Amino acid sequence: MAELTEKAVQKLMKKPGRHAVGPRGLYLQITASPAREWKDWPKSWIFRYQRGGTSRHMGLGAAGRNGIPLKTARDRVIEARQLLSAGIDPVKQRETERAAAKIDRAKAVTFKHCAESYIAHHQATWKNPVHRKQWSSTLETYVYNSFGSLPVSAVDTAMVIKALDPIWTAKPETAGRVRGRIERILDWAKVSGFRAGENPARWRGHLSEKFAKKRKLRKVKHHPAMPYAALPTYMVALRSKESISARALEFTILTAVRTGDTIGGLWSEVDQDKKLWTISAERLKGQVDVREDDHRVPLTEPALKVLNALHRESDFLFPGAKENKPLSNMAMLNLLKGSHPEFTVHGFRSTFRDWAAEETDFPNHVVEMALAHEIGNEVEAAYRRGELLDKRRKLMEYWAAFCAGTP
Known part of the structure; x- marks a missing residue:
C-alpha cells in the first residue's frame, strides 16, 4: 500500500480505529475515550505481520x-x-x-548496593538504633572490603569464606552475625532478580561443614567473683551510695546481665507495666540460640525501684557525663575497685550462677537462659525456645530477696 503523507496521518488522529499508514504492516491505532478530548485519546503505532501462518502484531511506541x-x-x-x-x-x-x-543491569548491581537497599527496606522494623548502626558497621568492617564492590550475582562460597575466615575463631559471635546478614542480603538479591541459585552464605549443610559451631569456639574466661555469701552485706553498702554508677551496678547485679547490657540500656527497651526489659540480640555479647533472639529480662520490684529513682534526662537508662551518651564502661568497675579491687563487675554473674546452683533447685537450663547463655544440647534447646519466662521471673525474685538479705 502507498504510504500516507504526514498531513494525512495527522488528520487520522481524530478518528478512532486502526488505520493503515504504510509501509506495509504499519498501523496507527486510536482508542476513543468519551471523557477526553481527541488530542488526549490513547494513540500508538503497531506493526502487523504474518509468522508461520499466524498473524502477529508488535507495538512500536506511542503516537501523537x-x-x-x-x-x-x-x-x-x-x-x-x-x-x-x-x-x-x-x-x-x-x-x-x-x-x-x-x-x-543485574550484573551491574553490587553487593553493597543490595546491602544498603536491604537495610533501607527493613530498618523501619528495627526499633533499636544500635541494631541499625551495627548492621551497617559490621558489613563495612568485615564484608565490603572483600566483595562489596563486586556484582551481587558473582558472590560465591569462596568469597563468603574469605570474609568470615579471619574472624570466625577470634570473634565467633560477630562472625555468626555477619554470616547471617550476608545470607539475608543474598536472599533479598535473589528475590529482587539480581542473582540466582543457592545462597553461598547458608549455614546448614553448607558453611556448617567448613566452620566450627560458635559455642565450641567460645573461650571460657573466669572473672574474679565475689562469694555469694558476702553479697548481701555488699549490697547494703552499695545502696548507701548515691552516684549513677552505684545505681547502675546495683541494677546490673539484680538483673545478672553484662556491663555492656546495662550501660547500653535504653528507656525504650523497658516495659514497666509488664515488668520486662528487652535487650536486642544486636547488643548481646552471647546469643540465646542461633536465631539471634532478643533477651527478655524479668524486672523484680527492687530492679524497678532502681529505675524509678532515675531521672529520664537521656535515652539511656544510665547516662554519662556527656549529653545523651551512656555511662562509661569503666564507671561501675572503678566504683567496685574502691572497696573490692580483687573483683570484677562481670564476676557478679558468676556469683549469681554459684548461688543458683548451690542454694536453689532451679534447673540448669533456667539459670543459663537467665544469663543469656546458649543451651548446649540442641534437642533441649529446641524445647526451651519459649524462654521459660515465668520460671526465670521466679528465679530473679529469689535472687533479689537474697541480695536484700532476706532468707
Whole structure:
C-alpha cells in the first residue's frame, strides 16, 4: 500500500480505529475515550505481520503529541521486516534483547548496593538504633572490603569464606552475625532478580561443614567473683551510695546481665507495666540460640525501684557525663575497685550462677537462659525456645530477696 503523507496521518488522529499508514504492516491505532478530548485519546503505532501462518502484531511506541514521530515508526517497521527476511521473529528478538539487558543491569548491581537497599527496606522494623548502626558497621568492617564492590550475582562460597575466615575463631559471635546478614542480603538479591541459585552464605549443610559451631569456639574466661555469701552485706553498702554508677551496678547485679547490657540500656527497651526489659540480640555479647533472639529480662520490684529513682534526662537508662551518651564502661568497675579491687563487675554473674546452683533447685537450663547463655544440647534447646519466662521471673525474685538479705 502507498504510504500516507504526514498531513494525512495527522488528520487520522481524530478518528478512532486502526488505520493503515504504510509501509506495509504499519498501523496507527486510536482508542476513543468519551471523557477526553481527541488530542488526549490513547494513540500508538503497531506493526502487523504474518509468522508461520499466524498473524502477529508488535507495538512500536506511542503516537501523537508525546509519542514518537511517523518517520521513526516507519524506520522501525523497516528494521522489523529485515529481521523477518532473515527468518527472525522481531517480537521474540525484542524479548531476547530485553532479557539480556535485564541480565546486564543485574550484573551491574553490587553487593553493597543490595546491602544498603536491604537495610533501607527493613530498618523501619528495627526499633533499636544500635541494631541499625551495627548492621551497617559490621558489613563495612568485615564484608565490603572483600566483595562489596563486586556484582551481587558473582558472590560465591569462596568469597563468603574469605570474609568470615579471619574472624570466625577470634570473634565467633560477630562472625555468626555477619554470616547471617550476608545470607539475608543474598536472599533479598535473589528475590529482587539480581542473582540466582543457592545462597553461598547458608549455614546448614553448607558453611556448617567448613566452620566450627560458635559455642565450641567460645573461650571460657573466669572473672574474679565475689562469694555469694558476702553479697548481701555488699549490697547494703552499695545502696548507701548515691552516684549513677552505684545505681547502675546495683541494677546490673539484680538483673545478672553484662556491663555492656546495662550501660547500653535504653528507656525504650523497658516495659514497666509488664515488668520486662528487652535487650536486642544486636547488643548481646552471647546469643540465646542461633536465631539471634532478643533477651527478655524479668524486672523484680527492687530492679524497678532502681529505675524509678532515675531521672529520664537521656535515652539511656544510665547516662554519662556527656549529653545523651551512656555511662562509661569503666564507671561501675572503678566504683567496685574502691572497696573490692580483687573483683570484677562481670564476676557478679558468676556469683549469681554459684548461688543458683548451690542454694536453689532451679534447673540448669533456667539459670543459663537467665544469663543469656546458649543451651548446649540442641534437642533441649529446641524445647526451651519459649524462654521459660515465668520460671526465670521466679528465679530473679529469689535472687533479689537474697541480695536484700532476706532468707
